[in-house]
Amino acid sequence: MTPLLDVSNLRVAYGDRSGKRVAVDSASFTVEPGEIVALVGESGSGKTATALAIMGLLANNARVGPGSAIRFEDRDLLTLPERELRDLRGRRISMVFQEPAAALNPVMRVGEQVAEVALVHGERDKKKAREQAIAMLGRVGLPDPAEQYRAYPHELSGGMRQRVMLAIALLLKPSLVIADEPTSALDVTVQAQVLKLLLELQRESGTAVLLITHDLGVVAETCSRALVMKNGQLVEQATVDALFHAPQHEYTRELLAAMPKLKRRA
Amino acid sequence: MSDRPLVSVGGLVVRHESAGLFTRRATKTAVAGVTFDIARGETLALVGESGCGKTTTARALLRLIDAAEGTMVYDGTDLRALRGETLRRQRKHMQIVFQDPFTSLNPRHTVGAIVGEGLLVHGIAKGDAAKARVATLLEEVGLSASDENRYPHELSGGQRQRVAIARALAVDPEFLVLDEAVSALDVTTQAQVLALILRLRDARGLTCLFIAHNLAVVQQVADRVAVMYQGRIVEMAPSRALFDLPAHPYTRAMLDAVPVSDPRDRKERTLLVGDPGVTGVQTGCAFYSRCSHPAKDAACTTQQPPLVSLATGHLAACIKTNINLEPT
Ligand SMILES: Nc1ncnc2c1ncn2[C@@H]1O[C@H](COP(=O)(O)OP(=O)(O)OP(=O)(O)O)[C@@H](O)[C@H]1O
Ligand SMILES: Nc1ncnc2c1ncn2[C@@H]1O[C@H](COP(=O)(O)OP(=O)(O)OP(=O)(O)O)[C@@H](O)[C@H]1O
Ligand SMILES: [Mg+2]
Ligand SMILES: [Mg+2]
Numbered sequence: 001m002t003p004l005l006d007v008s009n010l011r012v013a014y015g016d017r018s019g020k021r022v023a024v025d026s027a028s029f030t031v032e033p034g035e036i037v038a039l040v041g042e043s044g045s046g047k048t049a050t051a052l053a054i055m056g057l058l059a060n061n062a063r064v065g066p067g068s069a070i071r072f073e074d075r076d077l078l079t080l081p082e083r084e085l086r087d088l089r090g091r092r093i094s095m096v097f098q099e100p101a102a103a104l105n106p107v108m109r110v111g112e113q114v115a116e117v118a119l120v121h122g123e124r125d126k127k128k129a130r131e132q133a134i135a136m137l138g139r140v141g142l143p144d145p146a147e148q149y150r151a152y153p154h155e156l157s158g159g160m161r162q163r164v165m166l167a168i169a170l171l172l173k174p175s176l177v178i179a180d181e182p183t184s185a186l187d188v189t190v191q192a193q194v195l196k197l198l199l200e201l202q203r204e205s206g207t208a209v210l211l212i213t214h215d216l217g218v219v220a221e222t223c224s225r226a227l228v229m230k231n232g233q234l235v236e237q238a239t240v241d242a243l244f245h246a247p248q249h250e251y252t253r254e255l256l257a258a259m260p261k262l263k264r265r266a
Numbered sequence: 267m268s269d270r271p272l273v274s275v276g277g278l279v280v281r282h283e284s285a286g287l288f289t290r291r292a293t294k295t296a297v298a299g300v301t302f303d304i305a306r307g308e309t310l311a312l313v314g315e316s317g318c319g320k321t322t323t324a325r326a327l328l329r330l331i332d333a334a335e336g337t338m339v340y341d342g343t344d345l346r347a348l349r350g351e352t353l354r355r356q357r358k359h360m361q362i363v364f365q366d367p368f369t370s371l372n373p374r375h376t377v378g379a380i381v382g383e384g385l386l387v388h389g390i391a392k393g394d395a396a397k398a399r400v401a402t403l404l405e406e407v408g409l410s411a412s413d414e415n416r417y418p419h420e421l422s423g424g425q426r427q428r429v430a431i432a433r434a435l436a437v438d439p440e441f442l443v444l445d446e447a448v449s450a451l452d453v454t455t456q457a458q459v460l461a462l463i464l465r466l467r468d469a470r471g472l473t474c475l476f477i478a479h480n481l482a483v484v485q486q487v488a489d490r491v492a493v494m495y496q497g498r499i500v501e502m503a504p505s506r507a508l509f510d511l512p513a514h515p516y517t518r519a520m521l522d523a524v525p526v527s528d529p530r531d532r533k534e535r536t537l538l539v540g541d542p543g544v545t546g547v548q549t550g551c552a553f554y555s556r557c558s559h560p561a562k563d564a565a566c567t568t569q570q571p572p573l574v575s576l577a578t579g580h581l582a583a584c585i586k587t588n589i590n591l592e593p594t
Contacts, residue, residue, distance in 0.1 A: 014420070016416065043422055101369045159317060181449075188525070189538045190316050191479070191525070196535075214450065216453065241530065244529050260453065260485075264510070
C-alpha cells in the first residue's frame with residue numbers, strides 16, 4: 001500500500017530581520033489512508049510549519065529546502081501548480097487552523113464560510129450547500145446550528161469558533177485532515193463528541209487525520225501512531241502504545257512525565 | 267479587614283446583542299446571574315461547557331464589556347462605577363490573558379513593545395530598566411530575550427500565548443485572569459508557566475481567576491472550582507471536594523468525559539446527548555434534557571434550582587442531589 005501522505009526530508013526555514021530560522025529540519029514521515037497520527041512536541045518546534053508546508057500555505061518569508069518532497073495521493077505537492085493545489089484543498093486535504101479567531105473571515109457569517117467550501121468545489125445549489133453546512137455544524141456539536149449559521153465569528157465563544165473551523169475542514173470528508181490543535185478550546189464533553197466524529201469519518205469515508213495536539217490524553221484516546229517533534233526534528237515515531245509504555249527518546253520521556261493527570265477517588 | 271474578598275461578584279448578568287434569525291438584532295443572555303468571591307491569594311477556577319459564559323464573565327469583570335445587572339467589587343471599590351482615569355488606574359491591578367492570543371496582540375508592535383507597554387503606560391519603568399524587565403519576563407515564560415525584536419505573526423501559537431502571559435505579568439498585577447492561557451503549550455512548557463504563576467501566588471499573594479478546559483491542570487492549580495452551565499454556576503467547591511465528591515450531574519458528566527492518560531485504558535467516553543440549545547430563558551433546570559440523574563422528574567422543570575450549600579463551601583444547584591450520594 002502506498003502511503004496517503006509521504007513527507008520526506010522536509011526542511012522549512014523562515015527568514016526575518018535576525019536572519020534565517022530553521023523551523024523544520026529534515027523531517028520524514030508517512031500517513032496511511034484512514035490512519036489517525038498524532039504530531040506532538042515542544043511549542044515552537046515546527047508542527048504548524050510542517051502542516052502549512054503540506055497545505056502549501058506557508059508565509060511569504062518561508063522557504064522549503066531543495067531536498068524536500070511531499071507526496072499526497074501520488075502527486076508531488078511541492079511542484080503542483082497553485083490552481084491544482086487549490087482544487088485539492090478543502091476537497092481532498094483540509095486543515096483545521098490552530099487559531100480560529102485569526103483564520104475565520106471576521107465579516108462573513110460563519111455558516112456561509114462553511115457552505116462556501118461546498119460552493120467552491122462544485123456545488124451549484126446554494127440551498128443544498130447551506131443544508132450541508134448546517135448538518136456539519138450540528139455534527140461538530142454547535143448548539144442550534146441553524147441559528148448560529150448567521151452569527152459572525154466575534155459573536156461566538158472560542159470553542160464555538162473552533163467547531164466552525166472543524167466544520168469547514170470536515171464538510172467534504174477529505175481523505176486527509178490536518179487538525180492543528182482542534183480541541184484546545186473545547187471542554188471535555190464537546191471534545192469527546194468531536195473526537196468521536198473524527199473516528200466516524202474515518203470509518204465512513206476513510207478519512208486520515210494528522211492530529212497536532214498538546215493534549216496527550218487525546219493522543220492516548222484517539223491516535224494509532226505518534227510523531228514527536230523537538231527543535232524542528234522528529235525525534236521519535238512510534239505506535240501510541242509504544243510511545244506511552246516504552247518511550248525511546250529522552251524528550252518523549254520528559255513529555256510523558258510532565259503530562260497532567262486527573263486524580264479521582266477510586 | 268483581612269477576610270474581605272479581593273474580588274466579589276454578585277448576581278452578574280451580561281447580555282450580548284447579535285444578529286438574530288427572525289429579528290434583525292437579538293439579545294442573548296450569556297451570563298444569567300453569577301455570584302462568587304475570590305479571596306486575596308486564592309485561585310478560583312471557572313470551568314464548564316464551551317459557550318457557557320466563562321469569557322463573558324471575565325470580560326465583564328475587567329470592564330471590557332458592560333454588565334447588565336449585578337455588583338462587582340474589587341477590594342472595596344465598586345468596579346461598575348469606575349470611569350476614565352480611575353478605571354485606567356484600576357487596570358494596573360487587574361490583568362487578563364485572552365483566550366485568543368493572536369487577535370489580542372498588536373500585529374505592528376514587536377514582542378518587546380507589547381510586553382513593555384504596560385510598564386510605560388503605568389509609569390513603572392522605562393529605558394534600560396524596562397528593557398531588562400521585559401527580558402526577564404520573556405525568559406520566565408520560556409522565550410528568549412532576543413525574541414523581543416520579533417513580531418507576533420512570526421511566532422508559533424504557543425509562543426504568542428506566552429507573550430500574552432508575559433505582558434499581563436509585566437505590571438505586577440494583584441489579580442490575574444487566565445482565559446485558556448496555557449492551552450497552546452506543550453506539557454513541559456505548561457508546567458514551567460504554571461510553576462511561575464504558583465510562585466507569584468506564594469511570594470506576593472497573586473489572586474487568579476483561572477478559566478480552563480483541562481481539568482487535570484485545574485486540579486493542579488485551583489484552590490476552588492466553579493462549574494458553569496449555560497450562564498449559571500451550577501456547582502462551586504474547594505478543589506478537592508469538587509473532584510472527589512462532585513454533586514451536580516453536569517459536573518459528574520464532565521469528569522467522566524476526561525480522556526484517559528494511557529492508551530491501554532481506552533473506553534467509550536460519556537457523551538452528553540441532546541441539544542443544549544442556546545442560553546435563553548427557560549423555567550427549571552437548564553441541564554434537564556441531558557441529565558442522567560436517576561431521580562430526575564417533573565419537579566426539575568418547574569423552577570430554577572437554587573445554588574444551595576451541601577457542605578462547608580460546597581454549593582450545588584440540583585434539587586435531586588446531596589453530597590452523600592455515591593459518586594458515579
Ligand atoms: N512567519 C514566521 N516568520 C518567522 N519565524 C516563524 C514564522 N512562523 C513561525 N516561525 C518560527 O518557526 C518555529 C516553528 O513554528 P511553528 O509555528 O511551526 O511551531 P509549533 O510547533 O506549531 O508551536 P506551537 O505548539 O507553539 O504552536 C518557531 O520558532 C517560530 O517562532
Ligand atoms: N460579542 C458577542 N455577541 C453575541 N454573542 C456573543 C458575543 N460574545 C459571546 N457571545 C455568546 O455568549 C455565549 C457565551 O460566550 P463565552 O465566550 O462567554 O463562552 P465561554 O464559556 O468562554 O466558551 P469557550 O469555552 O468556548 O470559550 C455564547 O453563546 C456566545 O455565542
Ligand atoms: Mg503551532
Ligand atoms: Mg471562552
